[in-house]
Amino acid sequence: MSSAVDVSSHRDAVEFADGVYWIGALDPTLRTFDIILSTANGTSYNAYLVKGQDGVAIIDTVKENFSDEFFARLESEVDYNEIKAIILNHLEPDHTGALPELMRRAPQAKLYISQRATSMLKALLKPSGDSFEYTTVNTDDRISLGDRTICFLHTPFLHWPDTQCSYLEEEGILFSGDIFGCHYCDKRLFNDLVGDFRFSFDYYYAHIMRPFKKHVMDALKLIEPLKLRQIAPTHGPILRERPRRYVTHYRELSTSSLSREIGVAEQSLVIFYMSSYGNTARMAEEINEGANDIEGVRVSLYDLEGGETGPFVDLIEEADALLFGSPTINGDAVKPVWDLLSSLAVVNLKGKLGGAFGSYGWSGEAVAMIEDRMRGLKMRIPQQGLRIKLIPTEDELLECRKFGKAIAEQMVGKKQQNPVIDMADLA
Amino acid sequence: MAKAKITFQDIDQTVNVPAGTRVIEVSEKIGAGIVYGCREGDCGTCMMHVEEGWNNLTEPSVLEEKVLKENMAGRHDRLACQAQILGDCCVKPT
Numbered sequence: 198m199s200s201a202v203d204v205s206s207h208r209d210a211v212e213f214a215d216g217v218y219w220i221g222a223l224d225p226t227l228r229t230f231d232i233i234l235s236t237a238n239g240t241s242y243n244a245y246l247v248k249g250q251d252g253v254a255i256i257d258t259v260k261e262n263f264s265d266e267f268f269a270r271l272e273s274e275v276d277y278n279e280i281k282a283i284i285l286n287h288l289e290p291d292h293t294g295a296l297p298e299l300m301r302r303a304p305q306a307k308l309y310i311s312q313r314a315t316s317m318l319k320a321l322l323k324p325s326g327d328s329f330e331y332t333t334v335n336t337d338d339r340i341s342l343g344d345r346t347i348c349f350l351h352t353p354f355l356h357w358p359d360t361q362c363s364y365l366e367e368e369g370i371l372f373s374g375d376i377f378g379c380h381y382c383d384k385r386l387f388n389d390l391v392g393d394f395r396f397s398f399d400y401y402y403a404h405i406m407r408p409f410k411k412h413v414m415d416a417l418k419l420i421e422p423l424k425l426r427q428i429a430p431t432h433g434p435i436l437r438e439r440p441r442r443y444v445t446h447y448r449e450l451s452t453s454s455l456s457r458e459i460g461v462a463e464q465s466l467v468i469f470y471m472s473s474y475g476n477t478a479r480m481a482e483e484i485n486e487g488a489n490d491i492e493g494v495r496v497s498l499y500d501l502e503g504g505e506t507g508p509f510v511d512l513i514e515e516a517d518a519l520l521f522g523s524p525t526i527n528g529d530a531v532k533p534v535w536d537l538l539s540s541l542a543v544v545n546l547k548g549k550l551g552g553a554f555g556s557y558g559w560s561g562e563a564v565a566m567i568e569d570r571m572r573g574l575k576m577r578i579p580q581q582g583l584r585i586k587l588i589p590t591e592d593e594l595l596e597c598r599k600f601g602k603a604i605a606e607q608m609v610g611k612k613q614q615n616p617v618i619d620m621a622d623l624a
Numbered sequence: 625m626a627k628a629k630i631t632f633q634d635i636d637q638t639v640n641v642p643a644g645t646r647v648i649e650v651s652e653k654i655g656a657g658i659v660y661g662c663r664e665g666d667c668g669t670c671m672m673h674v675e676e677g678w679n680n681l682t683e684p685s686v687l688e689e690k691v692l693k694e695n696m697a698g699r700h701d702r703l704a705c706q707a708q709i710l711g712d713c714c715v716k717p718t
Contacts, residue, residue, distance in 0.1 A: 313694055316666075358668075358695075547659055548717070572652060575659035575669075579635065617629065617638040620645065623653040 205384040208269035213387070213435060214368045214427060216248035216345075220255075220270035222263035225382045233542075234404055237397075239382035242267075242291055243431050245372055246274060247365055249342020252281025255306070256347075256363060256372045257431055261294030268295065268302075277303040282340055284309045284347065286374035287360045288317045292431055297325045309334050311351065314359035334361070336419060352376065352416035354409045362420070369426035375405060376416065377443050378430035389438035397433065398443075402450050407514075408545045410451040417448055455515035459495050464608045467497045467512050468601075470522030471531045476556035476588055477522045483594045484520060484554060484583075487601030494605040501533040506540045513541060518550035518608050519576070520601075523563040525555060530563035538570050551576035552604050554583040554597070561586070579607045628709045632656035633675055633716035647672065647681075647704040647715060657717040658704045668695035670704040677713025 204211055205225075210218035225239035242259035244267055253275050259267040280303040285293060288310070300306065308331040310318060318331060334340075336351040350362040355376050363372045379401040383391035406413055421444060428436040428443060436443050455465060466488055472478035481498060488496045497516075499509065513519060521538070523530040551571035553564045564582035571578060583600045585593050626643035630650060634657040639650050648670065651658045661669030668691050674681065678700050684692065688706045701718055 312696060315694060548657055577635075577655050577657050577659075579655040615635075615637045617640060618654070620639055620641040620650055620653075623639075623650070 202386050202390055203384045204386050208266055209273040210246060210270045211386065213429075213437065214365075214370055217365065217368060217370060218246040218248075218270075218274055219386065219429075219435065220244050220246045220267055220274075222259045222266040223382050223384060224260070224263065227380075227382075230380055234380060234401075236380040236382075240380035240432050241382050243378075243429065243433075243435070244292075244295075245429055246271060247342065247345065247347065248275070249281075249345045251341065251343030253279045254282040254284060254340070254342055254347055255280055255299065255303075256284045256429075257286055257292045257374070258295035258299055260291040264295040264298060268298075278305065280306040281342065282307050282309060282347075284340075284363050284372070285314065285318075286363055286372060287357060287431065288314050288321060289357060289375075290321065292374075293321055297322060297327050300327065300329050307332060309340065309349075311335070311349075311353070311359050311361040313353055314361075317357075317359050350416070350419045352412070352419065354412040355416055356405045356409060362416070364423060369424045371420065371423060371425060371428045371440075373420075373428050373430045375431055376413075376420075377428050377436060377447065378405075379433035381433045383434060386435055387438070388434040388436045391434045394434060398446075399450070401432070402447070404543055406447075407450075407543050410545065413447055413451040417444065417451075420444055421448075453515055463493055463495050464517040465495050465497065465515060466518045466520070466605060466608060467499065467516040468520045468522065469499050469501050469509065469534070469537065470554075471501045471524065471533050472522070472556075473524050473526070473531075474556075474588075476585070477524050477554070479589055479594065480554050480556060480583065480585060480597045481520075481522045483589075483597035484522075484601035484604075487598030487603075488605040490598075490602055491605035491609060491611070493609045496601075496605070501537065506537055509537055510540055510544060513537075513546070514544035516549065518552070518604060519571070520552045520554065520604065521567045521571075522553070523555045523567060525557040525559070525561045525563040528560060528562050530555075530567050534563075534567065535570075538567070538574070541574060546571075547575040549576050550604065550607055551578050552580050552582060552600070554585075554600065556585050556587060556589065558587055580604055628680065629712045630709050631676075631712075631714040632658075633714055641709055643710055645709050647702075647707050647709060650709075651704060651715075658715070659717070660705060663705050665691060665703055665706045668692070668697075668703065671695060671697055671701050671718045672704045672707075672715045673698070673718050674700045674702055674707075675714040675716060677711060680709065680711030680713045682708040682710060
C-alpha cells in the first residue's frame with residue numbers, strides 16, 4: 198500500500214478497490230460538530246462511487262458547502278449520465294447537502310433510501326421545493342450494476358431512525374454510514390496510514406452510538422456474517438486494514454459490563470441523593486434498606502455531593518431503576534440533581550423505572566419536578582414520589598422503607614394485584 | 625358518559641376511563657411503560673401493541689397509518705398518542 202496518499206492536494210476521486218472510489222471532502226478546521234461534539238482536528242464527509250458494467254452508483258454525498266469538492270471528484274471519474282443509482286445510507290444534512298444538486302445533474306438516477314427515511318427526505322427537500330422519486334429498500338434488497346451487486350442492511354437508529362448500510366458483495370466493502378465512523382480528518386484517508394485515531398473512534402461511539410447499544414447489537418448480527426474486506430464509513434478513515442477488529446470493538450463497547458459483576462437474574466437499583474441537613478439522606482438510607490429486603494435487587498446508594506457526572510452516567514446506563522432524592526430549595530430541586538439529569542442524552546433510559554423523594558421545609562416542589570424530568574426522559578414512574586416535611590419521624594421513615602420495597606418489588610414483578618382504578622381518581 | 629376499561633398489560637393495571645379518552649392521557653398518569661416523543665403522531669415513539677379490543681379503539685387516521693408504516697408497525701400496533709378508547713381493550717409497549 199502506498200504511503201503517499203494525500204487527498205488534500207487534488208480534487209480527483211481516490212480508487213481504493215477495483216472501480217470503487219472515495220469522492221468525499223475534508224473539513225480540517227471544524228472544531229465543533231452538531232453543537233455537541235468536539236472535533237480536535239476536524240472531520241471528513243465521505244462519499245463513494247462504485248462503477249459497474251451497467252452504470253454507476255453514488256453512495257451518500259457531503260455537507261452542502263463542500264459540494265464543489267464532491268462534484269469535482271465525481272466528475273474526475275464519470276459523467277452524470279452514467280449514474281444509475283444514488284444510495285443514501287443516512288439523511289442527516291452533512292451527508293445529503295449535495296443531494297438536490299446531484300439529482301438535478303443526474304435526473305435519470307434512481308434514489309434508494311430506507312423506509313424510515315421517507316419523511317426525512319421530504320423535510321430535507323422542503324426549502325428547495327424539489328421532489329424526487331425514490332425507492333425504499335430493506336435488508337436483503339439488492340440493486341445490480343451489471344457485474345456487481347449492492348445489497349442493503351436495515352440498521353435503524355445508528356444513529357437516526359433512517360440509517361442503513363449498503364454492501365458491495367463482489368468486493369466485500371461495507372458502506373456503513375455513520376457506524377464505525379469518527380470525526381478525524383486526515384488527508385492520508387486510510388486507517389493504516391492516518392495518525393492515532395483511537396480516541397476519536399471511541400469518542401464518536403460514546404456520543405453518537407452509545408444511546409443505541411441495543412440497535413448496535415442488532416446491526417452487528419447483520420454485519421458480522423459478511424465477508425469484510427473494507428469498511429467505508431461516512432466520517433473518518435476508511436478501514437481497509439483488519440476491518441473486522443472495529444466490528445469486534447463495537448461489540449465490546451455495546452456489551453454490558455455490569456452483567457459481569459452481578460448475576461444476570463439480578464436487577465440494579467441506584468439511589469442518588471443530595472441532602473442539606475441530613476433529612477433527605479436519612480430518607481435515602483431507609484429507602485435503601487427497604488429495597489434491600491427484596492431478593493434479586495442489587496441496590497447502590499450514592500451521595501451526589503461526593504461524585505462526578507461521568508461515572509454516575511455509566512451507573513445509570515446499566516441500572517434498571519433509578520431514584521433521585523433532593524431537598525427543595527427556593528421551589529426547585531438542587532443543581533447537582535439537574536446537572537446529572539441533564540447529562541443523560543448519551544444513554545438509553547427508555548423504560549427504566551424511576552422515582553423521587555425528598556425532605557422539604559416549605560413547599561416541596563422538587564419531587565414532582567424530578568418525576569416530570571424522568572418522564573420526559575421516557576422513564577416509567579410506578580410509585581408516586583415521597584415528600585417529607587423537614588425531619589422524618591419513625592413512622593415516616595417506615596414509609597421510606599415501604600417506598601424502597603415497593604420500587605424493588607416492581608422491578609422483580611412481585612407487586613400486589615392492582616384493583617381497577619378510575620381515571621377521575623388519578624392525580 | 626359512556627365508560628370503557630383499558631388494561632396496561634406491562635404493569636397489570638386496569639383503568640376505567642370516559643369513552644373517547646386518548647391512551648396517552650391515562651398511560652402516563654399510572655406509570656405504564658409506553659413512552660412518548662413528539663406527542664402529535666409524527667415520530668412513532670409511542671407505538672403500542674393492542675393485545676385485545678383492537679376494534680374498541682378509534683380508527684387510525686391516514687396520517688397515523690403513514691407513520692405506522694414508516695415505523696414498520698406490526699399487526700395491531702397503534703400510536704398511543706392518537707388512539708382513543710371507545711371500549712374495553714388491553715395494550716402494552718412494543
